Amino acid sequence: MRAIVYDRPGAPDVLRLTDRPVPEPGDGEVRVRLALAGVNPTDWKSRSKAQPGPEGQVPGQDGAGTVEAVGAGVDPARVGERVWVWEAAYGRPHGTAAECTVVPTAQAVRLPDAAPFDLGAALGIPFLTAHRCLTVAETGPDRLVPGALAGRAVLVQGGAGAVGNAAIQLARWAGATVITTVSSPEKAALATAAGAHHVVDYRHQDVVAEVRRIAPDGVDAVVEVAAAANAAATAQVLAPFGAVAIYADDGGPEVTVPVRPQMVLNARWQFVLVYTVPPRAKELAVEAVAAAVADGAVRVGEEAGLPLHVFPLDRAAAAHQAVQDGVVGKVLVDVTA
Secondary structure: OEEEEEOOOOOHHHOEEEEOOOOOOOOOEEEEEEEEEEEOHHHHHHHHHOOOOOOOEEOOOEEEEEEEEEOOOOOHHHOOOEEEEOOOOOOOOEOOOEOEEEEEHHHEEEOOOOOOHHHHHHOHHHHHHHHHHHOOOOOOOOOOOOOOOOOOEEEEEOOOOHHHHHHHHHHHHOOOEEEEEEOOHHHHHHHHHHOOOEEEEOOOOOHHHHHHHHOOOOEEEEEEOEHHHHHHHHHHHEEEEEEEEEOOEOOOOOOOOOHHHHHHHOOEEEEOOHHHOOHHHHHHHHHHHHHHHHOOOOOOEHHHOEOEEEEEHHHHHHHHHHHHOOOOOEEEEEOOO
16 A cells, blocks of 8 residues: 655655555454545654654554454444544554554544545544543533533634634534634634634734623633743633633743632643543543534534645645644645545
8 A cells, every 4th residue: 555654753854655565453443445634733743753663654643534444343334434533643653644544443433424534534633632622621511512511601712723623613513602813814714714703813902801801701711722822811811610721832832820810710721632631531522523523513624714735645745844834724635646
């Protein structure tokens, strides 16, 4: 099979197209014939720093395709099932930047016939991260369903990013009032398309004043991409028992929080890395995202606030570079091209 592999850490040019044996599924595993693979920031960060195993590493956590073989203990009826794949390359050599990948059966989730493969390949890491961010508040739900966030206000910092887009769509599906921040009119249009009720341009508006105008009692959850830059403002807009879920360090590697005011609120500042999320929380996230897809509540494309940038497999290095450069939207690799 054709696959992208790297055998040493480095820049995108360490990625090479090669031919590898088709992997066989082991006990409890399925082999997926991929149509599209998603590219996430953790893909290029791992490629830049992590030493791959002796066989080299096929990158790519997310993807979508069709189950074509199953291992022992897996229902043979899964063969032919359309699926979305998550965390394929975490601790495993077979990522999704290849014609086939092998994953535990729970990591290949049924994709409804009405859902296109580009949606399936865009789910994985961004949507599971967003679900975790929206469910860490002490007084909030541990799983999203319609109505789970009714009566609650959510602030999504950076609503034009992939996780921000996922958080807007999931929070809207769960019934929250969704506020998001952006840095330009173009990104405001994307956040609005994703479903945000209120959009604040932080370059031209006072975020604290605007959020407090919309949610006078404060917001119950903050999905935070740049905690170091936003902490002072975020601390002023939290509701009692509110939670700040920090899933990235775009604003810098260290954050300063005003301790006493957050003590008074009994606020929670929670760090989120989807790969090491507690297993039960991850199970609930997968179930919720699958349910949202089945409901038709999540979408991709510019009309959904998430422009798609699709590269053929032999240009996987360019796909990595696009994500590394901060392209707005979702980068996918067409494994079949």
